[in-house]
Amino acid sequence: MPRLSEKLTLELNAQMGREFSASNQYLAMAIYLDDKSLSDLANxxxxxxxxxxxxxxxxxxYVLDADALPVVPELPKPKSDFESVEEIAEMSLSMEREVTGCIHNLVDLAMEERDHSTxxxxxxxxxxxxxxxxxxxRLLDVTRQSTNLLLIDQYVSRLEPTGGPDEGA
Ligand SMILES: [Fe+2]
Ligand SMILES: [Fe+2]
Incomplete structure (x- = not known):
């Protein structure tokens, strides 16, 4: 019997697709910001x-190690034009909230299946x-409180992505 159920394999693959989509969406945002010379935000x-x-x-x-097959998905076209930095921050936060919901649904499924590894x-x-x-x-707070794009650009250098829970602690 394979270690991953068919259903979990499908759902983990779907999450892989969402992570790739988020990567593309953030890249499109970086390009927009770079084009506006907001270098720190772009970075x-x-x-x-x-x-x-x-x-x-x-x-x-993870899917490969569990002896199942990951499938590289077709990705939706990212949004590449924005009204403001605030719109970008809002969209980013709502993307992250959506992903959190998807991760929690995956945990529910793993628990239902008593798949402790997953x-x-x-x-x-x-x-x-x-x-x-x-x-x-925090980024959204700052963009809402400041109309000065250069200040926002400076502030963002303090918002380093941490690289994940097991790094930088
Ligand atoms: Fe992610
Ligand atoms: Fe994320």
Whole structure:
């Protein structure tokens, strides 16, 4: 009997796709910001994009290690034009909240199936999402409180992505 159920394999693959989509969306945001010469913000989003790619690869390796087959998905076209930095921060936070919901649904499924290995694997992402939501909440606060784009750009250099729960602690 394979270690991963068909249903969990499908859902973990779907989550890998969402992480790749987030990576592409953050890349599109980075390009928009870079084009506006908001370099620190752009760099923050380039790093965020890279982080999401690493998340996708974590799911890919987990599925492979569990003797199931990850499938590289077709990805939706990311949004590339924005009204403001605030719109970007709002969209980022709502993307992260959606991902948190998806991760929690995956944990529910793993628990229903009494798949302790997958549950353990997913706990890293449960923690990571707490940090991700907090980071984008702070960015959104700052963009709402300041109309000065250069100040926002400077502030963001203090919002380093942590690289995940087991790093930088
Ligand atoms: Fe992620
Ligand atoms: Fe994220």
């Amino acid at each position: 923050f989003y380039y790093r965020q994009s890279e982080e999401e790619r690493q998340h996708a690869l974590k799911f890919m390796h 549950n353990r694997f997913l706990q890293w992402f449960v923690e990571e999402q707490i940090e991700e939501e907090a980071t984008f909440n």
